[in-house]
Amino acid sequence: MEISAAGRLVVRISAADVGKRVSVRRLDETGGTQQNFTDTVGVLTSWDDGVLMITRRDGERVRIPESALVAGKVVPAEPARRRGPAASYEELARITARGWRPVESERLGEWELRAASGFTRRANSVLPLGDPGLPLDEALSAVRRWYGDRGLPAYIQTATGAAGTQEALCAELEARGWTREVTAELWIGALAPVADRETSGVVLSRDADADWLARYQRKGVSEVALRVLSSGPSVWFATVPGEDAPAAIGRCVVDGRWAGFAAVEVDPSQRRRGLASTVMAALARRALDEGASAAWLQVESDNAGARALYDGMGFAAHHAYHHYREPDVSGEAR
Numbered sequence: 001m002e003i004s005a006a007g008r009l010v011v012r013i014s015a016a017d018v019g020k021r022v023s024v025r026r027l028d029e030t031g032g033t034q035q036n037f038t039d040t041v042g043v044l045t046s047w048d049d050g051v052l053m054i055t056r057r058d059g060e061r062v063r064i065p066e067s068a069l070v071a072g073k074v075v076p077a078e079p080a081r082r083r084g085p086a087a088s089y090e091e092l093a094r095i096t097a098r099g100w101r102p103v104e105s106e107r108l109g110e111w112e113l114r115a116a117s118g119f120t121r122r123a124n125s126v127l128p129l130g131d132p133g134l135p136l137d138e139a140l141s142a143v144r145r146w147y148g149d150r151g152l153p154a155y156i157q158t159a160t161g162a163a164g165t166q167e168a169l170c171a172e173l174e175a176r177g178w179t180r181e182v183t184a185e186l187w188i189g190a191l192a193p194v195a196d197r198e199t200s201g202v203v204l205s206r207d208a209d210a211d212w213l214a215r216y217q218r219k220g221v222s223e224v225a226l227r228v229l230s231s232g233p234s235v236w237f238a239t240v241p242g243e244d245a246p247a248a249i250g251r252c253v254v255d256g257r258w259a260g261f262a263a264v265e266v267d268p269s270q271r272r273r274g275l276a277s278t279v280m281a282a283l284a285r286r287a288l289d290e291g292a293s294a295a296w297l298q299v300e301s302d303n304a305g306a307r308a309l310y311d312g313m314g315f316a317a318h319h320a321y322h323h324y325r326e327p328d329v330s331g332e333a334r
Contacts, residue, residue, distance in 0.1 A: 009071035015047040017074055019168055022054065024072035026064050037070065043160070043167035055170060057161035058301070058320045059183055085257075085294035087188060089162040089319055090129060092296060096186065097127055099253035099260045101231035103224055106146065109133025113146050117224040121182060121323045125155035128169060136172060144326050154326040159186075162319040170322065177327035184300045189315035191259055191295045195284035198274070202282035203239045212237050214245040215265055229263075236286055238279045242267060248275035252283035259287035261297040264306075276309060 013022050022044045028036040042056040050066040102114035102123040110130025116123035124147075132139035147154040156173060159165040174180070205212070208229050213221055221229070229235075232253035240248040247270045251263040261283065266275045284295065297315065299306050 011069055011072045013044065013072040013074060018044050018047055020044055020074050021076065022072055023075045024052070024054065024064065025070050026068040027070055028068075040064065041075065045167050045171040053171060055160055055167035058185075059160040059167075059170065059180070059322050061171065061174070085188060085190060087294070087318065089159060089164040092186060092188070092318060093127065093129055093159065095255055095258045096122075096260060096296065096298070098255055099232040100228060100262070103227050104150075108139060108142055108146075111139070111143075113143065115147070115150050115152060116228050117222070118152055119218075119222070119225045119228055121155050122157065123228050124152055125157040125323055127157055128166060137176075140176065140326075147326075155181075156324045157321060158324060159319050159321045161317075165319055170324070173324045178324040179327070180322050181325050182300075182323045183320055184298050185317045185320050186296060186298050187310055187315040188294060188296045188318045189310075189313060191284055191288060191293050193314045194295055195281050195288055197277050197281035199278060199282040199285060201240050202279055203241065204282060204286060205237050205239070206235065208237050208251075209239075211241070211246055212239050212249050215239075215249045215267065216263060217265055232260075234290060236283055238283050240275055240279060242270070248279050250276075250279035250283055252280075252287055254287045254290045254292050257291070257293050259284065259292040259295045261295065264297075277313070280313070 009025065013024070021042065023039065023041045025037050025039050028038050040054050040056065040062050042054040042062065044052060045055045045061070046053040052064040052066060052069065054062045054064065056062060097112070100120070100122050102116040104115045106113045109132040111132045112127045112129070114123055114125060114127065118124055126143055134142065143156070144154045156178070158170050158173070160167050160170060208216070208226060218225065229251065232255065234254040236252045236254070238250040238252070239246045245267065248266040249263060250261065250265075253260045261280055264276050264279055295315070297310065299310060
């Protein structure tokens with residue numbers, strides 16, 4: 001924290017620092033006789049009516065009364081990474097979007113509106129990389145009309161926790177009644193360590209065949225879903241054969257230096273045999289052959305098993321991403 005020459009804590013932030021990454025210390029107003037302090041690091045997304053709102057790396061918003069603030073300073077926009085390849089949020093957002101394409105898209109300024117008959121939120125949400133070219137309320141109205149015309153709820157995919165992410169937009173959406181339904185994290189790591197594992201028994205294919213789909217968690221996959229699954233610059237599907245259905249499957253899309261892993265699923269009766277890492281290793285070797293050197297994947301915050309697996313492979317969280325759903329206002333015109 002910022003400490004003056006006299007040894008006192010100092011508040012060196014103001015409302016002019018909205019949008020910057022800050023570190024603050026506040027007094028815990030728990031009613032006890034002993035003074036306790038809590039530190040918070042994140043993006044200062046608002047400072048109105050004597051209240052600061054700070055969005056942490058994982059997207060959680062922390063409300064701090066100005067009267068409880070005892071110290072604060074602006075800190076670098078992004079902490080030094082401990083491991084893995086260097087990457088900006090915008091680079092990763094574009095790479096991941098190319099690896100999971102919708103069947104229909106349209107530009108709204110620098111925003112991309114994406115639709116795929118409701119198959120996954122990623123393929124049926126707005127990717128807001130930049131300025132929509134309209135005031136926010138007008139842009140949101142246009143978004144809701146576009147999805148309403150397709151019989152779909154409007155979703156906006158945002159990110160927090162890295163330089164260039166959308167903490168301020170998250171705050172604006174929440175102020176307008178948009179609801180965050182899903183939060184996950186995007187992890188990145190070096191590709192070579194993933195490939196340095198056993199790969200025997202894995203069959204690779206360019207197509208998601210009937211066997212692969214029999215293990216995929218989303219049953220009754222439509223033609224639209226198949227188009228999304230097969231989208232991307234260079235897509236590979238991995239299968240470990242089983243008796244009635246594959247013991248394990250996985251998907252990888254190669255795009256330049258990046259290889260993205262998804263749909264890594266294992267028969268519950270076959271878990272804890274290393275099949276997930278085997279599938280990923282086979283896909284990683286193929287991606288290395290195509291010139292990739294870095295890897296990305298997405299994992300939900302409460303999936304402890306997957307997080308432990310990926311951590312052991314050298315992956316680390318880069319940023320969190322969220323899907324905000326439009327307000328449910330009965331009878332409101334789109």
